[in-house]
Amino acid sequence: MDAILLQILNGLDKGGAYALIALGLTLIFGTLGVVNFAHGALFMLGAFCAVTLNKLITLQKIVLDPTQTTAWGTPMEVRTPYAEAWFGDAGSLIVDFSVPLAILVAIPIMLIVGLIMERGLIRHFYNRPHADQILVTFGLAIVIQEIIKSFYGANPIPQTAPDMFSGSADIGVLIGVDAGAVVYPYWRMVYLGFSLLLIGGVMAFLQFTTFGMVVRAGMADRETVGLMGINIERRFTIVFGLAAIVAGLAGVMYTPIVPPDYHMGMDFLVLSFVVVVVGGMGSLGGAVAAGFLLGIVQSFASMNEVKDIVPGIDQIIIYLIAVIILLVRPRGLMGRKGVMES
Amino acid sequence: MSDLKYGVSRRGLLKGGAAVGAGLALPTIFTSAARAQYLNEPTGASVTLGFNVPQTGAYADEGADELRAYELAVEHINAGGGGMLDTFSSKALAGGGVNGKKVEFVTGDTQTKSDAARASAKRMIEKDGAIMITGGSSSGVAIAVQSLCQEAGVIFMAGLTHSNDTTGKDRRRNGFRHFFNTEMSGAALGPILESNYGKDRNAYHLTADYTWGWSQENSMKTYTESIGWNTVEAVRTPLGAGDFSQYITPVLNSGADTLVLNHYGKDMVNSLTQAVQFGLRDKQVNGKDFVVVVPLYSRLMAQGAGENVKGIFGSTNWHWSLQDEGSKAFVTAFGQKYGFPPSQAAHTTYCQAILYADAAQRAGTFNPCGVVEALEGFEFDGLGNGPTLYRAEDHQCFKPVLVVKGKENPSSQFDILEVVDVTPTEKVMYGTDHPDFQGGELGECNAGA
Structure with a gap:
């Protein structure tokens, strides 16, 4: 029970984390029709916004x-x-909270x-x-990686994470099990809460604002929206920026x-694509649901009890699920008809 | 049969052609035999060494440090002195250069991938004429390149490779390892763990799933079980997993009171950081404080784990804080050139370059078979590790092993580890019949010609 x-x-x-990256990928694919392999690099760039801010506010007089x-x-x-020499305790507090503060820096940069x-x-x-x-987005991802590595x-x-x-x-x-049996780091819980908040925010933005309504209309039928005199391309550009922000913030809070390190984006990229495929190409809800689902399945597959029955299952479970889903539901869990089917 | 124009018959032409051909070929055969007694024999005023290090990928920083050390070694070899060359027990290189030739070098990028490392080594041997290949920061890569060098007929001086297999089942006559191995780490750590944590412990291993990880896990299990510890579980983790939380959480309720992290580099930084985040180090199990052990430390990597390494035991091949004359000379030369102290990767590669050059000088030739003969059974001192033997039977260096601990109060960003014990050679030396090193043969030396 504790282990579960x-x-x-x-x-x-x-x-x-999977859901946040997959959400951005799906947004870009759904609006622009582009398969963006540089999305992992955006996640990594966000993380390095936090690193850079931390380096700046911990600059030392030598x-x-x-x-x-x-x-x-x-x-x-x-x-x-x-920071500490100039602002005393306030300086220490700024240094302590450098990761959450990096959100403010990462939004405009991303x-x-x-x-x-x-x-x-x-x-x-x-x-x-x-x-x-x-090819071009994968190449771009490598270029971004190498730039970060050179710096x-x-x-x-x-x-x-902040001390608190x-x-x-x-x-x-809290739940009445033995003390010390279920211990979980505070920051990981903060991350879970943050990702739910961010996902909710993006969904609400698309659902309840005029901008979001136009974007959703554009995703459904780009040509008709264009014929109505709406500059859908400009809105889609902003959506790309929004997806970059989501990936960047996911990266900031993950640090x-x-x-x-410079390669962290690649580690997430392939998994996130699997998440998108399992969720259904072009489905925002599907991407989020599949992100959480695959995260949980992957964790369970890593349990020793499971690995004793099927050795090495933790390494392949996500891909195995992707294969099964594609065989049973070729459009993914919540995929729309017509997406990538032309 | 009709004669051709100018009175020359076809048969006569063929005979004449064959005779002329044989005449022309004969001296070439003799001269080529005279020239190429071995592959890439240097004919000019210089000799080329191939430094094969990770310049991209996860170990690029370690590779950069290796390259710095090689450049320094080449400087010292050509000058006939400087750094540890001054404290090295053999004085064969005092004249500058090797066998009257200036040392030059080419570099390759292993990318910490066996196929890429073999390709870059092959390029340096075939296109650049490298007479020796050295470097690397992975046992998988070392074993792959060592086998390539054996087939090609050049010497391989391994860089940072810690798996028993490099000088065990995968050993080769043309390959030599200065770095220590997992068996030595286990032998050195066992008594220290016993004196600090007692005989009654339940250990949980997390192991990187490749040759080095298996070798390290096996050695640690052998030595911890020999002091009475119980192995609760040994779990293999994928290389470069990033987030190890799903492997760490089962430790919480496993009844283990000790976590042995058979991880290196980025994996070590991540798994250790996350183990601390999950409160393992604040935990009490079986009435004892929960402890973590990192069998192989790298100071460069430990910097990445920050505060989390404090108080954690591990082993290392060398550390810049050592106070023997060799180490001090090396730290001074390296620090003055680059502004920071060398890592253990830099140390072992510097030593390997010096040891190769010295062997070639003593042998009076760059012929790999001559160098092999000069290195086998070679005893030396003054290279930072104390008296050392290059054992002839397996080409493994035997020297004291350092047991280190994450420092509680570091005085600088480089002051991460403190040496708590120097385990003497006789305590870490094993016989040539050790079961973990069986299944391979050195074979014959290959000069490549």
Whole structure:
């Protein structure tokens, strides 16, 4: 029971990240018809917004102390963080909350990155075959990765959650199980809550605003919306920016869970595509549902009891499910008729 | 039969042609035999070494440090002194260069992938004329490149490779390893774990699912079980899993009070960070504090795990804080050139370059078979690890092993680990009949010609 509860929590948490990335992928595919393999790179760029902000606010004044020498004989560097020197306790608090604060930085940056990507490159590939789109966006992802690596190196750069969220909660006590039996890190719960909030926000934006209504109409029938005199292309460009923001924010908040490195986007990309396919191409609800579903299934498949019965199942379960879903429901769980079927 | 114009018969023409052909070919055969006694024999004023390191991929930072060390080693070899060359017990290289030739180098990118590493090594051997290949940061890569070098007929001086198999079942006559292995890590860590955590522990292993991980898990199980520990479970995790939460949560209720992370690099950083996040280190099980062990530490990687490494035991091949003359000379030379201390990857690759050059100089030839003979059974000192033997039977270096612990109060960003014990060579040395090292033969040396 304890183990099952823990794996459900793990799955929801992992599923939150899958769902956020898959949501952006589906938005882009549904509106622009582009298969965006650079979406994982956007997730990674978001994470590096947090790294960059952290580096900036922990910038240190370096003074050489000639009275002390390093092991290799040069004067020792004495480092004092500017933020703490200038703002005292407030400075420490800013440093402590650098990851949540990075959300504010990541929103405009990711929007700009998304707009530049769409206007500068991807729009030239709207009428090209999907294979071309995949190649160009995959190439773009590699370029972005290498740029990040040249600035930040290949090693993971750890980011810490704010102190108040750094421990773990004893959920076992809350639900009447043994103390210490179900322990879950606070930040992972924050991440789950954040992803649900973000998913809800995007859905509400598309459902309840005029902009969202036009976008949904455009997704259903682009030509008719265009004939009504609405500049649907401009709105779709904004949608691309919105998808970039969602991926970026998912990346920002993920940094205390897995220390970010330049390759983290690729690790998520393939899985997120599977999520989109299982959910149904072009279905936002499907992407979200499949994200959580696959996250939970993957967690359960990693249990020792399951692996004892089917060794190695944790490595293939997601792909196995994708195969089964595609055989039984070729359009995915909630796929629409006509999407990618022409 | 009619004679051709100018009075030459067809038969005569064929005979004459054959004679001229044979005459022309004969000296070439003799000269080529005289020239190519071995593959890529240097004929000019320089000799080329091939540095095959990860320049892209997850271990690129480690590869960059290896390359820095190689450049420094080449500088010292050509100058005939500097760094650990001054403290090295053999003084054969004091004249500068090797066998009267200046050392030059080419580089390749292993990408920490066996096929890419083999392709770049092949390119350096075939196109750049590299006489020796060295470097790398993975046992899978080391084993693949070692076998390629054996087939091609050049020497392979392994970089960072810790699996027993490199000098065990996959050993080759042309390949040599300076770095230690998982058996030595287990032998060094066992007594330290016993004295710090006692004999009654339940260990849970998380193991990277490839040759090094299996080798490390096996060695740790052997040595922890020999001190009375019980192995609760040993779970294989995919390489580069990123989020290990689904593997860590089962530990919580497994009854284990010790987690052994047979992970290296990014996997180690991630699994350790997440184990701490799940409160494992604050946990009490069976009336004991829950503890984590990281059998193979890398200071470069430990920086990624930040605060989480504090107090955690592991082993390492070398550490820049060592106070012997060799280590001090190396840290000074490296630190002054690059502004930070060298990693264990830099140390082992620097040593390998020096050891190869010294062997070629002592042998008086770059012929791989001559170099093999010079390195087999070679005893040396002054390269930072104390007295060391390159054992002839398996081409493994035997030297003391460092047991380290994450430092509680680091004084700088490089001051992550502290050396808690230097396990003497005799405690980590094993016989050539050790079961974990069986199934392979060195075979004959291959000079490639």
